[in-house]
Every structure is written in structure tokens, then in C-alpha cells.
Amino acid sequence: MEALRHTFEQRLAAALPGVDIALERPKSGELGDLAYPCFRAAKQLGKNPAQLAQELAGAIAIEGAALVAAGPYLNLKLAPETRAQAVLGAILEAPEGRPYGFRQANGKKVIVEYSSPNIAKLFTIGHLRSTMIGHALAQTHQALGYDVIRLNHLGDWGTQFGTLLAAYTRWAEGGNADLERDFDWAEPAPDKRRTPLFRLFQLYVRFHAEEENDPAMRDEARGWFKRLETGDAEARRLWSWFREISLREFQRIYDRLGVSFDTLAQGEAFYEDRLAPTLQCLEDAGLLVEGDKGARIINLEDVGISTPCLVQKADGTSIYATRDLAAALYRKESYAFDRCLYVVGTDQVLHFQQLFAVLDKLDPWFKGRMLHTPFGMVKLPEGKMSTRKGNVIFLEDVLDEARERVAAIIEEKNPDLADKAEVAEMLGMGAVVFFDAMNDRVKPITFTWDRVIALDGDTGPYVQYAHARIMSVLRKAGGHWAAQAQAQDQVQVQAQTQIQAATPAGPVVPFSAMPVPADLAGLQAPEAQALLFELAGLPGAMAAVAEGCMATPLARQLVAVARSFSGYYTNCPILAPENTPAVREARLALCVATARALRQGLFLMGIQAPEEM
Ligand code: ARG
Secondary structure: HHHHHHHHHHHHHHHHHOOOOEEEEOOOOOOEEEEEEEEHHHHHHHOOOOHHHHHHHHOOOOEEEEEEEOEEEEEEEOOOOHHHHHHHHHHHHHHHHHHOOOOOOOOOOEEEEOOOOOOOOOOOOHHHHHHHHHHHHHHHHHOOEEEEEOOOEEEEEEEEHHHHHHHHHHOOOOHHHHHOOOOOOOOOOOOOOOOOOHHHHHHHHHHHHOOOOHHHHHHHHHHHHHHHHHOHHHHHHHHHHHHHHHHHHHHHHHHHOOOOOOOOOHHHHHHHHHHHHHHHHHHHHOOEEOHHOOOOEEHHHHHHHOOEEEEEOOOOOHHHHHHHHHHHHHHHHHOOOEEEEEOOHHHHHHHHHHHHHHHHHHHHHHHHEEEEEOOEEEEEEEEOEEOOOOOOOOHHHHHHHHHHHHHHHHHHHHHOOOEEEHHHEEEHHHHHHHHHHHHOOOOOEEOOHHOOOOOOOOOHHHHHHHHHHHHHHHHHHHHHHHHHHOOOHHHHHHHHHHHOOOOOOOOOOOOOOOOOOOHHHHHHOHHHHHHHHHOOOOOHHHHHHHHHHOOHHHHHHHHHHHHHHHHHHHOOOOOOOOOOOOOOOOOHHHHHHHHHHHHHHHHHHHOOOOOEE
């Protein structure tokens, strides 16, 4: 398909000298495989676009393809068997040993910073967005050949630790046993309301509630933060214990989500001894200005940002922005990255505008490398979630509920299913994660249980179901086809290894290849052609994920594949006894290709594909 695109572009360029050639994907496979919209060229040449399309259709010829004018578009349409050969070849034969849509290492380094929860708070449904969007971005960039560094800017520093220290010493002093009492860290899925982190969080909420009527408590919290910042041993000891408690719990959630980071050691606290040098850097560059009561700020009015960036408070303490500046300088030094993506909510748009503007002033190297990819916040029907007030939805509760709902359906419809519990977890996770991806990245999401864990419609389980159905067809087909149905784990592990092995030397583990059947006449039906067309859209969807910094295009394309598979399955009998062996082979090959593509796409999103459900 790539070669074809290239030829088409070249022929167009030859026919239209001096015109930018940008190809599109037609709306449906019936129209063709590639489309050239003639509007721009027609305008440049002073022609009518439809007339130009007609002229081009007559002037250009490409072997194996028809060029058809459809209104203002010039469509290139492959003969059914050529299309089948091109798509199946790309998926099954895994040219160059790479999974479908994966590209060779491109030598570019991308930092994806995501998740970044605040320590000592609980993981809510709000944190799912940054975690899973970030995960999909990291996976997809890697698949596209980037060298990816996955970072988590843990919120393990800041004034909230003053509050925690004050609350703890007020009410829970008495040794570590207080938070960890009756708690066994070895429990795989402890009741969230009994975990040390939850107890700590309750102290935090109580402190904020009581502080309303007792302003002196605020000074107490500030005092504790000051002690922490100046290296007081007791404050430090408690802080690192709080951090430890939080990390252990976050790790459990990351393991469940299948998400990992290059390091969890580069949280906000990590930059503490880099703050003074950072401030010095800003000072040397002549950027620091005295603000209110001796606070230090950087003015950004000249670049159109009216709020100055505060980097040091009047009492000399550092703030969030200071640590982000230090982090950016550190990352430049340590990674020499080409791009740094910050997957952080829309509520921090101003913060990142300020951050990037300061960096641009400080060092032109940063220009164009930094990108905030904001996402809409999750709201409750009654309004914003607030950790302080305690009205939040915990991510684990959502995942548990989704799993329970799936389990109940399995119990009703397929009680003999092997590995029921595992499948329920995969599908529950699929529902929640896919729901998130199908949402527009930037608009806020209103959380309701029924929407987030819906199992019908354009959902993860719908896509997962298509995969399981194909596996079942392959098992029934028997012989080497049945082996394909079992190859799932192996292929998946390979895809993963491959993703991790995308070193500059190229893929190390060759992706398992399978020959395309010689006779593809069994795939001429429009439903088979429609499925092939949607499969051909996956590499473009992957590119769109990286370009738009969101998983949505991939999620949508997977739904399109699953849906067209359903049409194919209904209209092109795969195992019907009257099929000739050649028809059967061709149709089964398309099944294998579809399963692989679905599995890979889900994998990039952090969702598993069950073999049975
Ligand atoms: N911990 C922050 C929060 O929960 C997000 C951190 C985002 N990343 C950054 N480099 N500032 O709001």
C-alpha cells in the first residue's frame, strides 16, 4: 500500500507540477483505496475540480488499479484481489519482520510524561485519563519507530506535605503501626478503605475540614512544610514513609493497568537540589524580577501571557513551576530529547504556557520541543470531583464494578467459559479504557457508571468480542488454523518485545509471518472488501494517534474493523461445507489478519484481547 501511495503521488506530481499533493482515504472502500481531492490544484490552475478530476483520470495510469473521477475527487481503486493481496501481505507476511503498521527506528527521542498523580492522595477515575492516554501515546510512538522515554512526574513534594505532616502528627502519631495496622501488604486486592494510603488520605481530608474553623492550623501546616524543606530529620522520615506507602499502592494499580514507566524516581522531590541552580540560571539570564513582598517572578507580558510565572514565594519556598523548570533542564541534559509531551489536564494550560515561555527565553533549544497535550477533566453529574472534600470516584472501584458486571453476564450467557475471572477482568478493563479513548480528548467527561462501563455499542468489549469470535472460527477450522488461534499469547508477547526492542538497530524479534494464500478469489464480496479497506486504515490511525496526541483515531478505527468483520462474518460464510478449499483458505487468512490487527491495536491502547468470551 505504501508503494502504491508513492507511485500515485509521483504520477500526480508529474501531472501537476508545482502543486502540493496530499492524498486522503476515501470515505468507503467502495470508492477506492486512495483519494486525491482536486480542490487546491483546480484553484491554482483556474479549473473546475470535477473537470480536473476527469482529466487526471484520463491522463494517469497505474498498473493493477483503476483511476476513477468521483466529483472533485480522483480515486484510486484496486482490483479486489490486488487489494486483498496488499492488505493481507502487509499483515500476514510481516515485511521486514515488523508487526503491521510498525515502522523502523527513526532515531528520534520522545519523552512522554504521564499519570503523575499526587502522592498521598488516592488514584481516582480522573487519573485514568492521563495514565491511559499517555500509555497509548508511548506505545504508539514506539511502534512508529521513536525512542520513547516514559516518565512520571509524581507529585511527591509541595505544601500538601505540610498538611499531611501536621495532620499525621496531630492525630495519628504513635509510630508507623498507625497507618499500617492490621494491613498485609501481600494482599493482592485489599479493600481500598483499609489501606495505609486511605488512612493517610482521611487525615488529610479531616485536616482541611477542621482548618476552615481554625485558621491557626494553616500555619501549623506551613510550619511543617518549612521543616521538610529545610531538611528536618523527623519531617523527612515521615515524608519518605508517606511516599513509600503511596508508591506501593500506585504500583499495584499500574500493574493492573499494565502500565509501566522508565523510572518512578523522577518525581517533583527529585529536583529539590536542582532548584537553587535553576533559579541561578534564571537570574543569570536576567529573567528574575522582584514581585510582591519579595517573591520572585518572571514577566511574560512580552510574549502575550499576562500572568507572570511565579518561581519563588515570598517566604523563599519553591513552587510547582520551579520544579517543572528544573525538570525540563534536567531532561534536556539527560535525554537530549526531540520532543517532550506532557499529558496533563486542561486545568493546567496556563501553567504549561508559562513554563514553555520561560524555557524559550532561557534557552532557544527548547523552542518547538515542548508540548502540553491537555485532556478534559472528569466531572461528576453534581460537579467537579474534589479530593479534599472526599467526593471522588476511585479508579479501582470503577475497574472492580466493570469486572463484576461482565462476570454477571458471563455467568448468565457462558457459564462454562474457562478462565472466567481473567476474561471478566480483561473485558471490564477494555470497557473502561476504551470508553476513555472514544471521548474527545479535550472536552470534559461527565462520569456516570452506566456510560463508563457500558458493554454495548462502540465499546472495548465489542472490539474484543470480534477478536474472540475469530479465534473461535479458527479453532473450529482446525489444523494449522487452530494453531493460529493459540498463537495469541506468543504474538502478543512478540509485539511487546518488539516494541521494547525498537532500538536503532531495528526490530530484533521477527514477527511471526504467514504466507498469503495464492488464490484470493474468495475475498471478492463487498463485505470482504470493506473489511480489507478498514484494515488498511490502521497504520494511518496509528500515525494520527501520534500526530493528534490521543488514542481516539485508533479506537475508532478498531470499531470500524470490528464492525466490518461482523458484516464479513454474516455474508461470507467461512467454514461452509460448500466452500471450495481455496475460498475457505482465503477467508480464513482474512480472519487471521483481522485478529492480528485487532490484537495489536488493542495492545497499543493497553487492552488485552481474549481468546474466548
Ligand atoms: N501532579 C500533578 C497533578 O496531579 C500533575 C503533574 C503534571 N506534570 C508536570 N510536569 N507538571 O495535578
